[in-house]
Amino acid sequence: MTNSTDKVLMDRLAEAARTGSISRRSFMNYAMAAGMTSTAATGLWTTSAKAAPTRGGTFRLGAHDGNTSDTHDPGTYVTFSMIQLVRTFRSFLTLIEPDGSLGPDVASEWSASPDAKEWTFKINDRATFHSGNKVTAADVIASMNHHRGDDTTSAAKALLADVEDIVDNGDNSVTVKLGSGNADLPWLMTDYHLPICPANDDGTLNWQSGDGCGPYKLTNTEFGVSYSLVRHDDWHLEGAYFDAIELIVLNDPNARQTALVTGDVDAITQLELKTLALLQRDPNIEIDNVPSAAAITMPMLCDTAPFDNVDVRNALKLSVNRDELIEKIAFGAATMGNDFHHSPAMPYWPDDIEQTPYDPDQAKSLLAKAGAEGLTVNLSVADSVYSGAVDMCVLYAEHAKAAGITINVNREPNDGYYSDVWLKKPWCAVQWGARPTPDVMYSLAYKDDAAWNESRWQNERFNELLLQAKAELDDTKRAEMYREMAILAKDDGGTVIPFFPNFVYARRKNVQHGPDLAASWQMDGARACSRWWFEG
Amino acid sequence: MGDIAKLVGQRLGLGLVILLVISVIIFFMVELLPGDIAQAVLGQGATEENLAALRKEMGLDQPAVVRYLAWLKDAVTFDFGSSIVTKEPVISIIGQRFKDTLFLAAYAAVIAVPVSIVLGVIVALLRNSIFDRTANVVTLSFISSPEFFLGYILILFFAVKWGMFPAIASLSEGMSLWDKLERTFLPALTLVLVVMAHMMRMTRAAIINLLASPYIEMARLKGAPPWKVIVKHALPNAWAPIINVVALNLAYLITGVVLVEVVYVYPGIGQALVDAVSKRDFPVVQACCLIFAATFILLNLAADVGAILTNPRLRHPK
Numbered sequence: 001m002t003n004s005t006d007k008v009l010m011d012r013l014a015e016a017a018r019t020g021s022i023s024r025r026s027f028m029n030y031a032m033a034a035g036m037t038s039t040a041a042t043g044l045w046t047t048s049a050k051a052a053p054t055r056g057g058t059f060r061l062g063a064h065d066g067n068t069s070d071t072h073d074p075g076t077y078v079t080f081s082m083i084q085l086v087r088t089f090r091s092f093l094t095l096i097e098p099d100g101s102l103g104p105d106v107a108s109e110w111s112a113s114p115d116a117k118e119w120t121f122k123i124n125d126r127a128t129f130h131s132g133n134k135v136t137a138a139d140v141i142a143s144m145n146h147h148r149g150d151d152t153t154s155a156a157k158a159l160l161a162d163v164e165d166i167v168d169n170g171d172n173s174v175t176v177k178l179g180s181g182n183a184d185l186p187w188l189m190t191d192y193h194l195p196i197c198p199a200n201d202d203g204t205l206n207w208q209s210g211d212g213c214g215p216y217k218l219t220n221t222e223f224g225v226s227y228s229l230v231r232h233d234d235w236h237l238e239g240a241y242f243d244a245i246e247l248i249v250l251n252d253p254n255a256r257q258t259a260l261v262t263g264d265v266d267a268i269t270q271l272e273l274k275t276l277a278l279l280q281r282d283p284n285i286e287i288d289n290v291p292s293a294a295a296i297t298m299p300m301l302c303d304t305a306p307f308d309n310v311d312v313r314n315a316l317k318l319s320v321n322r323d324e325l326i327e328k329i330a331f332g333a334a335t336m337g338n339d340f341h342h343s344p345a346m347p348y349w350p351d352d353i354e355q356t357p358y359d360p361d362q363a364k365s366l367l368a369k370a371g372a373e374g375l376t377v378n379l380s381v382a383d384s385v386y387s388g389a390v391d392m393c394v395l396y397a398e399h400a401k402a403a404g405i406t407i408n409v410n411r412e413p414n415d416g417y418y419s420d421v422w423l424k425k426p427w428c429a430v431q432w433g434a435r436p437t438p439d440v441m442y443s444l445a446y447k448d449d450a451a452w453n454e455s456r457w458q459n460e461r462f463n464e465l466l467l468q469a470k471a472e473l474d475d476t477k478r479a480e481m482y483r484e485m486a487i488l489a490k491d492d493g494g495t496v497i498p499f500f501p502n503f504v505y506a507r508r509k510n511v512q513h514g515p516d517l518a519a520s521w522q523m524d525g526a527r528a529c530s531r532w533w534f535e536g
Numbered sequence: 537m538g539d540i541a542k543l544v545g546q547r548l549g550l551g552l553v554i555l556l557v558i559s560v561i562i563f564f565m566v567e568l569l570p571g572d573i574a575q576a577v578l579g580q581g582a583t584e585e586n587l588a589a590l591r592k593e594m595g596l597d598q599p600a601v602v603r604y605l606a607w608l609k610d611a612v613t614f615d616f617g618s619s620i621v622t623k624e625p626v627i628s629i630i631g632q633r634f635k636d637t638l639f640l641a642a643y644a645a646v647i648a649v650p651v652s653i654v655l656g657v658i659v660a661l662l663r664n665s666i667f668d669r670t671a672n673v674v675t676l677s678f679i680s681s682p683e684f685f686l687g688y689i690l691i692l693f694f695a696v697k698w699g700m701f702p703a704i705a706s707l708s709e710g711m712s713l714w715d716k717l718e719r720t721f722l723p724a725l726t727l728v729l730v731v732m733a734h735m736m737r738m739t740r741a742a743i744i745n746l747l748a749s750p751y752i753e754m755a756r757l758k759g760a761p762p763w764k765v766i767v768k769h770a771l772p773n774a775w776a777p778i779i780n781v782v783a784l785n786l787a788y789l790i791t792g793v794v795l796v797e798v799v800y801v802y803p804g805i806g807q808a809l810v811d812a813v814s815k816r817d818f819p820v821v822q823a824c825c826l827i828f829a830a831t832f833i834l835l836n837l838a839a840d841v842g843a844i845l846t847n848p849r850l851r852h853p854k
Binding site: 067068069070071076078150151152153154155157158220222223224225226248249250251252254255258259261262264265413415416418419420451 | 586704706
């Protein structure tokens with residue numbers, strides 16, 4: 001077992017053993033043929049075959065980003081610890097499976113009218129709240145209406161802006177009626193703001209009680225500190241192997257990592273990338289490094305000089321050495337970006353688009369064409385954008401010097417960055433959370449009239465395609481449209497996307513998970529509590 | 537004793553005025569921070585429409601002065617209002633946390649105060665010896681390093697390397713006192729190390745200061761052993777400055793623990809304050825700051841009263 005093909009073969013064998021597609025006898029034969037000793041082969045068989053989930057134990061998860069002022073109101077969820085918690089105690093209409101596909105949750109099935117304007121969701125008969133009541137159409141409608149209407153305070157209002165009506169069909173199903181077709185509506189239902197909560201008699205939402213229909217029910221809640229949960233035996237899906245969950249908020253990265261090393265917790269979210277190499281040496285710890293759809297973007301306001309010139313924009317895209325940013329800022333834990341906001345972790349990703357290189361000479365000639373040699377621009381950034389964000393921009397400025405561009409890095413305060421700098425300063429750095437589909441991302445931040453069109457980019461063809469693709473139910477046609485849009489964004493758009501940061505988190509060795517990890521959020525799509533298990 | 541009662545009364549009255557001034561300062565400082573509660577709550581998800589709806593719901597459409605006066609009207613009847621973000625009464629948010637902070641402060645004080653005073657007496661006795669120098673160097677290096685650094689060092693050795701104490705001090709309901717003491721030992725030890733140098737050196741200095749006095753000379757001449765000279769003759773006259781330093785450090789144990797709380801994930805009041813400031817949650821910020829201010833005022837008062845009681849000369853200022 002010295003070369004990599006052997007490793008691949010053994011991994012396949014181990015995988016086959018795990019899924020039960022191979023008998024013990026043939027497993028041993030193949031393994032020994034591949035050069036393994038019989039003892040090692042027996043050992044591998046045992047560990048692989050043991051990987052079937054076992055039930056039991058209390059899973060203690062240390063999560064980052066919790067605040068004392070967190071609440072159960074799904075409309076104002078903003079911290080990661082609440083996103084982790086809501087996926088543990090509440091359920092959604094649909095969910096993202098570990099392999100990245102869309103799967104059923106409270107909705108057991110769904111279907112669309114041919115124009116994708118009406119979507120009908122059938123409610124799972126087994127879905128039950130922790131209080132014992134069945135989930136009804138009224139609950140689903142109230143859960144959606146909480147984010148609609150003029151006086152809603154929900155951050156998901158924009159997401160559901162196109163919904164005109166939601167009706168109860170009387171047969172334990174609801175129909176969502178849209179103003180214009182949207183093939184991605186079932187994907188939208190996975191958004192963390194949209195859990196199904198019980199309805200009050202007057203049709204408003206009862207989020208205050210902390211009741212939910214998720215895999216675990218809350219027994220103790222201390223916002224920003226810790227949450228205790230026990231298994232909800234009537235949960236409607238497979239999983240929930242742990243008997244109980246302790247979700248502990250550990251905001252300090254060092255405290256998180258120490259707690260994992262000393263065994264005070266079984267798994268932690270968000271590792272400090274600087275110390276990743278050191279943590280890897282600990283034999284009791286497994287690190288999960290998952291390419292994600294989160295993104296670092298640097299939007300330039302396309303209606304503001306000098307960014308109103310496409311050659312200037314492209315010169316700046318050519319002036320960044322993405323490899324070095326990934327190596328030095330993300331410590332390798334990132335996927336390279338190509339200036340269109342569509343990550344390989346999203347569906348319909350076009351894999352044949354030419355990567356923009358680091359080419360200061362070409363950047364220079366573009367600037368000469370635009371009559372902007374020796375360009376000087378300001379780039380705003382704050383520490384809170386991304387760990388190492390300021391360093392990232394300084395490094396970018398160094399790269400751009402080779403093209404004769406001076407980038408002044410302006411360090412802004414963390415407080416109020418997203419209200420005073422983002423969408424206001426001509427060029428700034430931003431981090432975006434992962435969105436499930438390209439349509440959601442583009443509609444949110446690239447559509448011509450979107451409130452968050454962060455680069456104020458206006459491209460007729462792109463917007464035409466966006467609307468077409470939105471209502472297109474044929475996957476092949478859709479993929480082709482997203483490919484064309486990606487090329488438009490890359491060649492004409494105003495956003496530099498250096499990389500898509502990975503989700504990097506860790507667990508003790510005795511915590512097991514399936515072969516795939518969902519890339520929608522950290523911790524297996526924030527569903528580790530119901531998907532993972534302790535080694536038996 | 538009448539004069540002391542009068543002093544206490546005067547100082548308490550003055551303390552109330554100070555608290556009022558502090559509450560005004562804090563309110564307008566929070567107002568000056570960039571962004572407001574609605575933006576902090578909705579974060580990146582804010583749009584003009586839901587911001588407006590949330591501001592209305594939270595009563596932020598009122599002018600700042602009106603909101604302050606409304607808060608003040610309730611505060612004089614000890615009703616500190618409810619958190620603007622979570623709608624929970626402030627008392628229930630910080631009540632348990634304040635108790636936990638007091639517990640940790642008391643734990644640290646019970647160790648730090650006697651140890652540093654005894655140590656102070658010993659180094660005064662053995663002044664300029666190797667022991668004196670070592671004790672000074674060690675305690676001074678503890679006070680000179682930032683608390684979080686001390687905390688990380690202690691975690692590295694006591695939790696990671698030797699596995700003697702847990703690395704995180706999270707408390708849960710129904711923990712026995714013994715469990716609690718074990719869980720919170722490292723944060724308490726960090727605080728002890730941070731405050732010890734100050735108290736020890738003040739004890740040493742106050743005693744050595746007195747050693748040149750004629751009455752100490754007298755005690756020596758009549759043949760009293762050195763430890764008796766210090767404990768029986770010098771210490772009683774040195775209490776006033778020592779009590780002052782002890783009080784200041786006790787106040788620090790309550791108000792200065794934010795970093796220690798973060799490093800050890802201890803759910804105390806400092807963390808609540810930081811969270812509230814980041815959300816611009818004014819009633820919680822105000823309540824936390826007033827608790828801190830009141831702690832300083834009361835402990836200062838206690839120090840003055842203590843100093844007067846141990847030194848009758850202070851009662852009759854010339």
